[in-house]
Amino acid sequence: MSDKLQVLARTIKKYEKIAIAFSGGVDSSFLSAMAKKHCPSVLAITVTSEFQSQKEADNAVSMARALSLCHLTVHARVLDDPKIVENTRDRCYFCKKALFSLLKTTALAHGFHTIAHGANLDDLNDYRPGFRAAREMGVIAPLIEAELTKAEIRTFSRDLGLGTWDMPSQSCLATRIPYGDKLSKDKLAMVENGENVLFDLGFRSGRIRCHGEVARIELAPKDLDLLLEEKMRRALVGKIKQAGFKYVSADLEGYVRGSMNRSFHNSEIVKDI
Numbered sequence: 392m393s394d395k396l397q398v399l400a401r402t403i404k405k406y407e408k409i410a411i412a413f414s415g416g417v418d419s420s421f422l423s424a425m426a427k428k429h430c431p432s433v434l435a436i437t438v439t440s441e442f443q444s445q446k447e448a449d450n451a452v453s454m455a456r457a458l459s460l461c462h463l464t465v466h467a468r469v470l471d472d473p474k475i476v477e478n479t480r481d482r483c484y485f486c487k488k489a490l491f492s493l494l495k496t497t498a499l500a501h502g503f504h505t506i507a508h509g510a511n512l513d514d515l516n517d518y519r520p521g522f523r524a525a526r527e528m529g530v531i532a533p534l535i536e537a538e539l540t541k542a543e544i545r546t547f548s549r550d551l552g553l554g555t556w557d558m559p560s561q562s563c564l565a566t567r568i569p570y571g572d573k574l575s576k577d578k579l580a581m582v583e584n585g586e587n588v589l590f591d592l593g594f595r596s597g598r599i600r601c602h603g604e605v606a607r608i609e610l611a612p613k614d615l616d617l618l619l620e621e622k623m624r625r626a627l628v629g630k631i632k633q634a635g636f637k638y639v640s641a642d643l644e645g646y647v648r649g650s651m652n653r654s655f656h657n658s659e660i661v662k663d664i
Contacts, residue, residue, distance in 0.1 A: 393547075395537045395538060395539050395543065396425075396537070396547065398536065398537040398538070399425055399533055399534065399536075399537035399539065400425065400428075400429050402533045402536050402537065403425060403426050403429040403430050403533060404429050404430070406430055406505045407431055407432060408430070408431070408432040408433075408434070408502065408503050408504070408505065409426050409430050409432070409433055409434070409503065409505050409506075409507055410433075410434045410435075410436055410494070410497075410498035410501075410503035410505065410506045410507070411423050411426060411433065411434070411435050411436065411506075411507050411508070411509070412436060412438070412490075412491075412494055412507070412508040412509065412530070413435035413436060413437050413451060413454075413455060413460070413462065414437065414443075414447065414451055414561060415437070415447065415450045415451030415452075415453070415454035415455065415555070416447075416450075416509070416555065416558060416561040417541070417544060417545060417548060417555045417556070417558050417560070418509030418510070418511055418534060418541075418544055419435075419508070419509035420454050420458065420548070420553055420555040421509070421534075421544050421547065421548045421551070421553060421555070422509045422533060422534055423435050423455075423458055423460055424458055424548075424551055424553060425533075426507070427458065427459070427460065432503075433460065433461065434460075434462075434463065434498065434501060434503050435455050435458075435460040435461065435462045435463070436462075436463050436464075436465065436494050436497055436498060437451040437452070437455070437462065437463070437464045437465075438464075438466070438467050438490045438493055438494055439464060439465070439466050439467070440466065440467045440468070440469045440486075440490070440563075441468075441469055441470050441564075441576060441579055442469055442486070442563035442564045442565045442579065443563060443564070444583045444586070444587075445583070446587070446590075447561055448464075451464070452464065454554075454555065457554065458553075463497060465493055465494075465497050467489055467490055467493050469486055469489060469490075470574065470575070470576065472485060472489060475489070475574065476573055476574050476575075477573060478565070478568060478569075478570055478571060478572055478573055478574050479570060479571070480518075480520070480570050481520050482565065482570070482574075483519065483520045483521040483524075483565075484520035484521060484523055484524050485524075486521070486563075486565070487520075487521035487524035487525065488524040488527070488528070491506075491508075491524055491525060491528040491530055492528065494506060494530075495528055495529075495530075505531065506528075506529070506530045506531070507530065507531045507532065507533055508525055508530050508531075508532055509532075509534055510522065510525070510532040510534060510535055511534045511535060511539055511540060511541050511544055512534070512535055512538050512539055512540045512541075513540050513541045514535075515535070517648070541560075545557065559595060559596035560596075560648065562648075564579045564582050564583055565579070567582045567598060567599055567600050567601050568582070568600075568601045569600075569601075569602065572601075572603075577635070578601055580635070581599075581601060581606075581634050581635040581636060582599050582601050584633075584634035584635070585599035585606055585631050585634040585635075585636065586598065586599050588627065588630040588631055589608070589610075589627075591630075592623065592626060592627060592630075593617075594610055594611075594614050594617070595611075596610075596611050596646060597609060597610045597611070597614070597646060599631070600642075601636075604636060604638055605636065605637070605638045605639075605640060606631050606634075606636040606638070606639050607640050607641075607642050608627075608631075608639065608640065608641045608642060609642045609644075609645060609646040609647065610641070610642075610645055610646055611645060611646055612645040612646075614645075615643070615645060618641055627639070
């Protein structure tokens with residue numbers, strides 16, 4: 392076992408019971424698999440909201456079943472909170488505070504006092520105000536404590552036989568909408584439906600950034616050539632317009648994780664959790 396996995400195992404073994412914020416993605420699935428191995432009692436809790444696509448919600452249920460986890464799903468009405476709807480630069484803080492609060496209430500109701508989330512070391516290099524909410528709510532981050540990067544988590548997940556090892560990264564639908572643009576169910580639905588188009592057409596990873604009536608498509612650079620194919624271009628444009636957009640553009644830079652955070656200086660990146 393690698394040194395980092397040993398650190399992770401020791402961290403998990405400190406607790407008799409752990410509740411895990413479970414999205415069914417790469418990080419939370421790996422953390423849950425390790426917790427199941429090293430902790431007597433594990434509860435996976437998925438908090439759904441208007442910011443999560445139906446595909447991701449369904450995947451969380453499937454992954455929990457595949458890992459034989461004790462699993463609960465609860466729903467948070469995030470668009471009922473004006474501070475979240477305003478979509479300021481602290482939106483993620485207010486949203487995570489609401490989600491972790493519901494997570495904590497659910498965990499405590501089932502006798503779990505230790506709550507963990509799957510943040511990894513790479514997450515510290517982006518603007519993540521949600522980490523402040525996690526810290527305030529007492530939610531621990533064992534993967535960061537073990538200094539595990541995303542690439543390492545993928546490698547260890549593959550070694551464990553987890554089907555999530557090569558899954559594209561997930562993020563909430565609100566990250567597709569620029570700060571300052573108010574959030575709404577209609578905008579989120581446009582984004583979700585637009586990204587479903589990408590996946591249905593065979594693009595495994597990609598984002599639809601919503602700039603009013605304009606859909607800015609970010610794809611992996613290797614997939615950009617597909618947009619030059621006339622049949623693909625026509626199908627993509629037509630279906631994304633059907634999703635509610637009037638204009639369809641492709642970002643020649645390709646998919647960039649956290650591209651909506653470029654307006655912030657490096658000094659504003661959250662370094663602590």
